[in-house]
Amino acid sequence: MFALVDCNNFYVSCERVFNPALCGRPVVVLSNNDGCFIARSEEAKAIGLGMGAPAFKSEHLLRRHKVAVYSANFTLYGDMSARVMNTLAGFSPDIEIYSIDECFLGLEGFGRFDLEEYARQIRRTAYRNTGIPVSIGIGPTKTLAKAANRMAKKNPDLQGVAILRTEADIHAALKNMAVEDVWGIGHRYAAFLHQRDIHTALDFSRLPAPWVRKHLHITGARVQEELNGRSCLVLELVRPAKQTICTSRSFGTPVSAFEEMQHAVAHFTSKCAFKLRREHSKASLLTVFACTSPFAPKEERYWGTRTIGLGEPSNDTILLLAAAERALAALFRTGYGYKKAGVIVGGIVPGGIPGQTVLSLFQEDPVPEKEVRTGLVMEALDRLNARYGPGTVRMASDIRSGWKQRQERLSPHYTTSWNDIIEVKT
DNA sequence: TCTGGGGTCCTAGGACCC
DNA sequence: TCTGGGGTCCTAGGACCC
Numbered sequence: 001m002f003a004l005v006d007c008n009n010f011y012v013s014c015e016r017v018f019n020p021a022l023c024g025r026p027v028v029v030l031s032n033n034d035g036c037f038i039a040r041s042e043e044a045k046a047i048g049l050g051m052g053a054p055a056f057k058s059e060h061l062l063r064r065h066k067v068a069v070y071s072a073n074f075t076l077y078g079d080m081s082a083r084v085m086n087t088l089a090g091f092s093p094d095i096e097i098y099s100i101d102e103c104f105l106g107l108e109g110f111g112r113f114d115l116e117e118y119a120r121q122i123r124r125t126a127y128r129n130t131g132i133p134v135s136i137g138i139g140p141t142k143t144l145a146k147a148a149n150r151m152a153k154k155n156p157d158l159q160g161v162a163i164l165r166t167e168a169d170i171h172a173a174l175k176n177m178a179v180e181d182v183w184g185i186g187h188r189y190a191a192f193l194h195q196r197d198i199h200t201a202l203d204f205s206r207l208p209a210p211w212v213r214k215h216l217h218i219t220g221a222r223v224q225e226e227l228n229g230r231s232c233l234v235l236e237l238v239r240p241a242k243q244t245i246c247t248s249r250s251f252g253t254p255v256s257a258f259e260e261m262q263h264a265v266a267h268f269t270s271k272c273a274f275k276l277r278r279e280h281s282k283a284s285l286l287t288v289f290a291c292t293s294p295f296a297p298k299e300e301r302y303w304g305t306r307t308i309g310l311g312e313p314s315n316d317t318i319l320l321l322a323a324a325e326r327a328l329a330a331l332f333r334t335g336y337g338y339k340k341a342g343v344i345v346g347g348i349v350p351g352g353i354p355g356q357t358v359l360s361l362f363q364e365d366p367v368p369e370k371e372v373r374t375g376l377v378m379e380a381l382d383r384l385n386a387r388y389g390p391g392t393v394r395m396a397s398d399i400r401s402g403w404k405q406r407q408e409r410l411s412p413h414y415t416t417s418w419n420d421i422i423e424v425k426t
Numbered sequence: 427t428c429t430g431g432g433g434t435c436c437t438a439g440g441a442c443c444c
Numbered sequence: 445t446c447t448g449g450g451g452t453c454c455t456a457g458g459a460c461c462c
Contacts, residue, residue: 031448038444038448054447072448099444186442217454219442246450295447342449406446
């Protein structure tokens, strides 16, 4: 059996932990640049504020219902997530952290436990340790655990725990579940299935397997197997190294000046280099992109992108900055108001672990002294920024000037910044 | 008149997830 | 005026190899 533990309205719950006056009130958290709703309290859902909907279209509702609105505070949410996951890891030797607010627990060997009582104990402990309410779904496959979790959240009578144990449990659950709510069936496949009169998860589970394999491919076939109780998706106990890493942002006001764009791209590049080092990885490709708003009139739209090979894989900020500079110069067109830009690094290989070097055919052997030295500089830079806060030491081109994103309703970094807490006190 | 069989790698596009 | 960010996997098609 698998358990899926999911934090309720996670970002909203994080804000409520440190501001209990928000409990019982409608609360929303906005995406970066204060664009869309990415978390809503139950009260906010009831008002009709949609997931992913642009905030400016609902301004009248926000005012009328006195909704508490927050900018995304990912520093806080990331730290709270780590605390929740730490607690949950105490309940099973097998844990897969699936996203910032969800994890799977393997329950193999827990057959002698009363699973429902165990799940309730997990909920109580997570809430006591972190203040975050969670819902728990348990089933014989990951996909069924997901389905159970959905039931636990939707049906208040279950008080946050649902278990699919018997054939009859599963049959009833699938019958009451719309096919688009199945994990792995997105809006495109859902529309395709509805056209063919397949409306519930149960309908889907009973389709001829070869037909599913043909039209929904191997991923759809796995979903069907999993719904029928045959486990295809295993727990990923060790997170595999990332294949690509991206840092991108929308701008509060459009950017037209090349120099301003250089500053933004330098910042994104520095962040990518840092993320690479944190992963003990190196990249061999770097892509820069800059684009106008997709909602602008067609003749004012532009999507520029350029990829540069780095030669030797690297996670050295200085080297990556040079490549990014070249890429930006090649893709930049004057006369456009750019709304968003970003940097993607790919072709990622392991590296950067002290004493563990991947030698290439064309690399001097041993590693040139210069490379060792810049490695040490990067290490020192990361240590300083970890101790004194991100951006304390940075490259001269990494300037946060005109291109800043909109972020007007940011809560304090309660768990990671002493200064923020002192400000709250005074 | 006649021209095989078995592969890999890369990329773009489309689907999905939170 | 104002519409997020960061990922994964799969497939098809083209280029290439012997």
